[in-house]
Amino acid sequence: MASEGALMRGKVCMITGASSGIGKETAKALARMGATVVMVGKSSERGEGAKREILTQFPNASLELMAVDFSTLEAVRGLASDFTSRHQELHVLMNNAGTIPAKREVSTDGFEMQFAVNHLAPFLLTNLLLDVIKLSAPARIVNTSSGIHNRGKIDFDNLQAERGYSLFGAYGRSKLANVLFTYELAQRLKGTGVTANCFTPGMTKTDLGRHIRGPSGFFFRHMGKSQEEGARTAVYLASSPEVEGVTGKYFSNCREVQSSNSSHDEGLAKRLWEVSERLTGLS
Numbered sequence: 028m029a030s031e032g033a034l035m036r037g038k039v040c041m042i043t044g045a046s047s048g049i050g051k052e053t054a055k056a057l058a059r060m061g062a063t064v065v066m067v068g069k070s071s072e073r074g075e076g077a078k079r080e081i082l083t084q085f086p087n088a089s090l091e092l093m094a095v096d097f098s099t100l101e102a103v104r105g106l107a108s109d110f111t112s113r114h115q116e117l118h119v120l121m122n123n124a125g126t127i128p129a130k131r132e133v134s135t136d137g138f139e140m141q142f143a144v145n146h147l148a149p150f151l152l153t154n155l156l157l158d159v160i161k162l163s164a165p166a167r168i169v170n171t172s173s174g175i176h177n178r179g180k181i182d183f184d185n186l187q188a189e190r191g192y193s194l195f196g197a198y199g200r201s202k203l204a205n206v207l208f209t210y211e212l213a214q215r216l217k218g219t220g221v222t223a224n225c226f227t228p229g230m231t232k233t234d235l236g237r238h239i240r241g242p243s244g245f246f247f248r249h250m251g252k253s254q255e256e257g258a259r260t261a262v263y264l265a266s267s268p269e270v271e272g273v274t275g276k277y278f279s280n281c282r283e284v285q286s287s288n289s290s291h292d293e294g295l296a297k298r299l300w301e302v303s304e305r306l307t308g309l310s
């Protein structure tokens with residue numbers, strides 16, 4: 028086996044949400060292993076800061092930065108086309124960007140913000156990049172979900188949460204969508220050499236609660252694992268030979284674990300896929 032320092036040499040990885048938290052630590056680890064890492068963040072300033080931090084620690088890291096706001100699907104399309112105009116290969120796509128706004132917000136395209144940024148944006152990005160990912164096989168898609176997906180419910184009659192909105196209800200729903208998307212994607216990718224898995228990082232001290240006042244915001248900043256620990260399962264799924272060929276699974280602490288019952292509802296996953304295709308203009 029190659030030493031960890033060379034494990035990802037020659038691999039191109041795109042990580043969304045790489046300007047901060049779990050995504051930044053994953054970018055750092057994969058760059059340290061020799062990968063070319065395309066770091067995607069919302070703010071170019073935070074992205075530049077993250078890139079500088081990694082280069083300070085690993086001056087030979089091969090990093091590219093792209094600042095894209097996932098609250099507009101047009102921007103997601105722009106990211107995919109910028110990427111494919113510059114790169115012919117993508118070996119790892121990590122869909123990790125996530126947000127929890129302080130109150131119900133609506134994206135430029137008119138979707139509830141968490142559904143838009145946490146689910147529709149990665150759904151569209153992945154589909155737009157699938158050709159280049161398949162050409163790069165063996166390749167991996169890694170989606171950052173959360174244990175809170177257990178509490179998520181998908182109600183197709185209230186998909187934009189216009190009625191009965193709750194912050195963590197909408198968050199849980201978007202994280203359930205991440206798991207359903209992963210399982211359906213893995214089915215669709217069978218035989219292509221591309222795997223799709225998802226994971227929960229577990230409670231990790233990050234900026235995820237930056238918009239939330241009170242105890243919940245405090246918890247995100249101060250409780251749980253270090254960011255490096257939070258990123259461990261992401262790094263494992265993106266790089267470890269142990270999970271070569273493993274697909275359609277949910278992980279925690281670098282181990283496959285059971286996701287919720289509703290995440291295994293194949294009818295729900297198919298319907299969500301079709302609705303997401305329609306909402307993102309893919310069909």
Ligand SMILES: NC(=O)c1ccc[n+]([C@@H]2O[C@H](COP(=O)([O-])OP(=O)(O)OC[C@H]3O[C@@H](n4cnc5c(N)ncnc54)[C@H](OP(=O)(O)O)[C@@H]3O)[C@@H](O)[C@H]2O)c1
Binds near residue numbers: 229233234247251
């Ligand atoms: N922290 C936890 O306890 C925990 C637990 C379970 C799951 N997760 C999941 O882990 C993932 C990473 O979150 P984190 O905890 O590392 O939080 P974080 O430090 O706040 O990082 C979130 C990342 O997402 C990006 N982002 C947010 N809104 C965006 C938008 N509209 N367009 C594009 N990018 C956007 C941010 O970019 P900017 O910095 O440029 O704004 C940042 O890079 C999320 O999917 C989250 O749901 C976290």
